[in-house]
Amino acid sequence: MITSSKRTPLTYLVHATVLFLVIMWTIPTAGLFISSIRDKDQLSVSGWWTALSTSTQQLVTRANDPSTQTLEGGLYLIQGNIFDGAPGEVTKFGSSSLKPDAFDVGTKVELKRGQTLQVMKNGDYTFASPTEWKGSRSSRIFYTAETPPRFTLDNYREVLSAEGLGQSFINSLTVTIPATIIPILVAAFAAYALAWMSFPGRALLLAAVVGLLVVPLQMSLIPLLKSYNLIGEFFGVGSKTYVGIWLAHTGFGLPLAIYLLRNYIAGLPSEIIESARVDGASDFDIFRKIVLPLSFPALASFAIFQFLWVWNDLLIAMVFLGNDAEHLVLTGQLRELLGSRGGNWEILTASAFITIIIPVCVFFGLQRYLVRGLLAGSVK
Structure with missing residues (x-):
């Protein structure tokens, strides 16, 4: 006997809501793209929605x-x-x-x-x-x-032919890749310890990690930079180095990484962990051979967020690397193209699409793990 499933009004409401949200998120992106290929004289006097009219x-x-x-x-x-x-x-x-x-x-x-x-x-x-x-x-x-x-494509040609763009692209990769890998490695060890190892003060440490999630980045920049400069002077290391920005992004990304990975690792079946311990496996063996392979969805989902944050960052890069051409990142280089008054809108729109090429590739390469990683620990 075949029964036909009847959709409820709530189902239609959910679908309509999702469609509305998708459209609302797509409209600004479409407007940005249309603006990036418009003539700069027309762009300066009319909005992108008038692109097809005289x-x-x-x-x-x-x-x-x-x-x-x-x-x-x-x-x-x-x-x-x-x-x-x-x-x-x-x-x-x-x-x-x-x-x-x-x-x-x-x-x-x-x-x-x-x-x-x-x-x-x-x-x-x-x-x-x-x-x-x-x-x-x-x-x-x-x-x-x-x-x-x-x-026209002149806006893209102007951005891509700008002096120093290639070096700034390499600088951004030099900053982003280590600043994504380092917090993942540190957070994975910490998350396993908070999830499956018993030691005094574990609950307080977990509460401290959750509390650090709400600390504004801007409030911690000055004390962090002062501490880094003092350490650099003590060891005779210059302040404008990649190590400093790697450590800064690691510190800012660790709370979310530890919280996300801890929830996922704590949700793994306890039978697997206990069986490995009965067989004589150490905590490091369990972490390396069992937990890490099973935690790849959570690792990939955090990697997406961390990569996007670091790649699009300008504030931390300007604080820890400065504004010299040797260390200028891509976002800083594109900002220089805007002019002293920031009025070159055609440069801004084309630059926006150039900067998202790498993050889009990373997102689509890892997006199938994103939902599984975000839902980590929400159900048993």
């Missing part, structure tokens, strides 16, 4: 160099095209920044010393003068233009 912009450009002038009918002419071959239509133009849209296209405007300016709808312009144009500085043209959607 945009109206008030712009300024300089005419061709006076050395290009020609003599026709007793007038010296400087001619060219505002768009320089790109698509677009001029709707208004002007000769000063005070009135950038004072004249309609096609109008011949009188300038000083008998000079005239005429701008056509397709962007063609003509400066005319009864006397020869002097100097090397060309005149400016203010105009309002309607430009169709324009997409």
Whole structure:
């Protein structure tokens, strides 16, 4: 007998909620990607949701160099095209920044010393003068233009061709890989001890680990840096070294690592551990041959989080490595490309997608272990 399962309203509500959350998380990412391939002039005046519509912009450009002038009918002419071959239509133009849209296209405007300016709808312009144009500085043209959607990869080319980007990429890998492996190794030993070894104060240690999860990173940076500098002076080691940032990321990542791994290891079947002890296996043998292989989902899930945190970090890298080109990480190098005022949005959007390439590869390589690792110890 075949029975048909009837979905309850709660099931539809759950599916709708999940779909809504997925869309809400996807929209910003899609907007960031669209912005990264838009023309920088259009990106500066309109949002990514207008990427497929014609945009109206008030712009300024300089005419061709006076050395290009020609003599026709007793007038010296400087001619060219505002768009320089790109698509677009001029709707208004002007000769000063005070009135950038004072004249309609096609109008011949009188300038000083008998000079005239005429701008056509397709962007063609003509400066005319009864006397020869002097100097090397060309005149400016203010105009309002309607430009169709324009997409380009120039933003990515500018970022990828930036000087020092390759070195900063290597620096980020040099920081991230050890800062991910070291806390996993330390936390695995500590988690096994807190889960299966009996010793005085174990509960207090576990409570201390949980308490350290809520300590803000920013509050501990100054005392940590001072302690590291004192140790470095004592041993004659410079402060701007990779060892310092490895230890800093290890310290900040250990509480979550120990808590996560301890929950998983404590949930392993006790029969396996007891059988190994009956057979004469030491705690180290049990940890190495039984616990570690069975704990790979938890190890992989923490590795994903730790790798993402360290790879995207800028604050700790600036504190412990500084801003010199030899040790500058990828996030620091991309920040330098933004300019002194941080106004190059096209660089920011393209940089965001370049920086996520490695973390995305790590995530998809280990994501099948993520859910199992996060649910560690939640059920028996």
